[in-house]
Amino acid sequence: MTITVYISQDTTAVAVGAERVATAFVQAALNAELNYTLVRNGSRGAFGLEPLIEIEMGAQGRLAFGPVSVADVPSLVTAITDGGYERHSNYLGPVSTIPWLENQTRITFKRCGEGAPTDLANYRALGGYRGLEHALTLSPQAIVDEIKVSGLRGRGGAAFPTGIKWQTVLDAQGEQKYIVCNADEGDSGTFADRLLMEADPYQLIEGMTISGLAVGATKGFIYLRSEYPRAQKMLERAIDVAIAEGYLGADLCGSGQRFELEVRMGAGSYICGEETALLNSLEGKRGVVRAKPPLPALEGLFGKPTAVNNVLTLASVSSILADGGAEYARHGLDRSKGTMPLQLAGNIQRGGLIEVPFGVSLNKVINEWGGGTRSGRPVRAVQVGGPLGAYLSSDQLDVPLTYEALAELGGMLGHGGIVVFDDTVDMAKQAHFAMDFCAKESCGKCTPCRIGAVRGREVLDRVVDSTASSNDLILLCDLCETMEQASLCAMGGLTPLPVKSAMDNFPEDFGVTDNQYEVAV
Template sequence: MNPPRETPTVVYVPRDAAALAVGADVVAGAIHAEAARRALPVQIKRTGSRGLFWLEPLVEVATPQGRIAYGPVQPEDVPDLFTAGFLSGASHPLRLGSPEALPYLQGQDRLLHARLGVIEPDRVDDYLATGGYRALEQALALEPPELVAQVQRSGLRGRGGAAFPAGIKWDTVRRAPGPTKYVVCNADEGDSGTFADRMVLEGDPFSLIEGMTIAALAVGATQGYVYLRVEYPHAYRTLTAAIELARARGYLGPDVCGSGRAFELEVRVGAGAYVCGEETALLESLEGKRGLVRAKPPLPALAGLFGRPTLVHNVLTLATVPVILAEGAEAYRDYGCGNSRGTLSLQLAGNVRRPGLVEKAFGMSLGELLYDYGGGTASGRPIRAVQVGGPLGAYLSPSHFDLPLDYETFAAAGAMLGHGGIVVFDDTVDMARMARHAFAFCADESCGKCTPCRIGSVRGREALERVLAGGPVEAELALVRELAATMRDASLCALGGMTAYPVLSALEHFPEDFTARARSGRPVQG
């Protein structure tokens, strides 16, 4: 084998599932083959995604001027890029310039997601070089109450949807009696149009591992579990590899960083049930049982996994912890507004021109997000509705687009931010069918424990199908309204309880889609 003639040029190609879906692997292969053909020394590094999905596969080249991005790159573009001299950052129709300078990224507050698309996710040294494990080092020097206090001061709230103040939960688990406690990460990201958890798992897994380790130190747990949805095979591979690496480097195991404190972490894979994203069903599933929702109390913080005090958080919440420790609680708190502090990971999806990940401090308006970042619809037609916060989030109309994105404002408007997923619809959407879909989704995903959800979802779907089939509207809609309210107020968990949001918001903001149907007699389709 000949020694390398010169230092190879580093080319970054994402390995994030979103990039892979549009051919990132094929592009990487094409670059490799083309470089070989041209006998050019090229080193391909596979990173996470920066979250600008319309530009994927987004290829970056390391140049003396910094990284230069090209995208979206198709395999057939590759010879042309070489010919144009992209290895030195030369101009090309696909050349985007410095990625950080792209307006979509420049306007963001990338605290949590700073490493996405930048580092190789399976390299501890990359993580360390970008400030990784600084937070753990600090945390090891702090007493648990002080660690909890830092999280409390940061104003961090759970990013999974319920937005419960993280510090209070930490303190509850820390104070709970008992020698055995657990930290559980909810990585069962099942909301339609959401992907931020996956991007962290695939692009920056050490941030989650570090966050869980710090959380364990704070609450007194020695064992952690990541409950990962089965639909994320790439995330599974990346995360499990990262856990092995962290263990090998002493960041996990019986003696974390030589501190004498132990923390072990295991990944458990779900079986495709949306309801297992609900924390108590998740705990049941982790215990090896059916994913059945538990009644609360007892709170998982006091009696969670195997009946022990358990800190359950979403991926984003836990991965934010190193940011808070490293940057300082006050620095984190400086972001955001009101009681919504820090940054929010918004995920733009559906009929939108520029889908992707937008990390912004709380407070930006919905319209700003949809138009300035999202660029309106992909179809070019007007936006008619957006669903914020997953399949159980409310449908909002353009009249809501000036709402600032913060927990309280949304709640006051009968909506919720949830996990930050936003799905955009243009004016061809049939909101009666969307309302039916909400019930159908609930019926498909209900664990079957509580009656309102188990039977109510089916009856709601049937009622709206009768409406869609041209049946008598008024009586059916009255029944649907009452049923939705019964489900909201009487269901055991948020799955049944929040099915009312898409249904009632569709009825409230788009009544014409229901009433007009009776006149036109438009039949149901699918």
């Protein structure tokens, strides 16, 4: 009987011990004279179960064991060699029946965790590169039309319709155009880009290649944050293989079409996740935000027409071209089409990646998938959409997760990050952190953000110290309004969102009576 063992090499899996578990497995298997093949796959994103060991034996399919500790390994190996693995304390059943995974609709993340991330033959066997093969038979306009039919909107946070952006780049005049992938996933509470790049890098490469064909760009850059060294290694290895196999380069699959791709590393600047700052950084400049217009679609990288898209947006393109835009648009709610990879994080029992159609309630995600807080205490606040997203209170958790419903609550879905806090959180400190972070990371180009964040932090210093007056809160509200209205980009414009939602939803943490608060707002 052939036995294949899968242990993930994903950052989070390794962070909770997958490397030590793999070493222990190799040793225990040697002692037990077990004959097997070890595959270091990406993660499926069920991080509550990592380190997860999957074992494929004969006709039984892949069986899951997790979370496995080093101490569990010898008995696990014995259970495999001698039988009785069903009774092992880590046994979870077949991978396909794990509730966390079973209840998801995986499109973009369907291959994650299936095999070795840079194994191109495996990627192809699982349906990879069907999208590119289809795209190579289409005109650029037909590819853009397919994206329009899918209803795909930018997954980076701004949710701009991808088809419209690509149409602008396609229609723009220019000898040289570029595709830029924004892989500067700096929002705390988000890791979907990282997970995908580490588990299924070819999907991103394929999506970028298709986007190049769609808009007429022959060169692409992936701008990756320096905090993701594993993703860098994986992408660079995958790009080398893709070049060697003719999926990148001067003659894509023998079609005569060209697309080249390069990974460029960021240098620890949060603002470089903003597309125009990112373009400046790619050009080798300070990561300072540019005024729009001109749109990057018309004057982007090195002044040329450029499509800047998030990792998940570009990855989605592969399946849209493989299975059709209409198929993708079948999922979702209202104008939020397709699936959204949510990332459940913070104080949570079972965190990880949940790809579901838009419209699932926040409550369901936190309690059914997440199993409530890790501390076992009640949920008090949930920040949705990254550091620039609103803090929702526990009575707002029925909200369906769509762009529109979050906007109605005064929040945003952003990149899909969900950070859960229990009742020990001090919301004034969270508001203070939002201003402090903005002050640290502001590019300095516009005054409301550069100065406003510093003044905001000073006011909140007094709130945290309980020395604030009601005038301070009036000042803070004014300041927030100025930043919202007058900042050049989303950083200054949205930093007030966590601050004001914390004040609105948790006024008791700001040390003022209701009366003072009403005066303030």
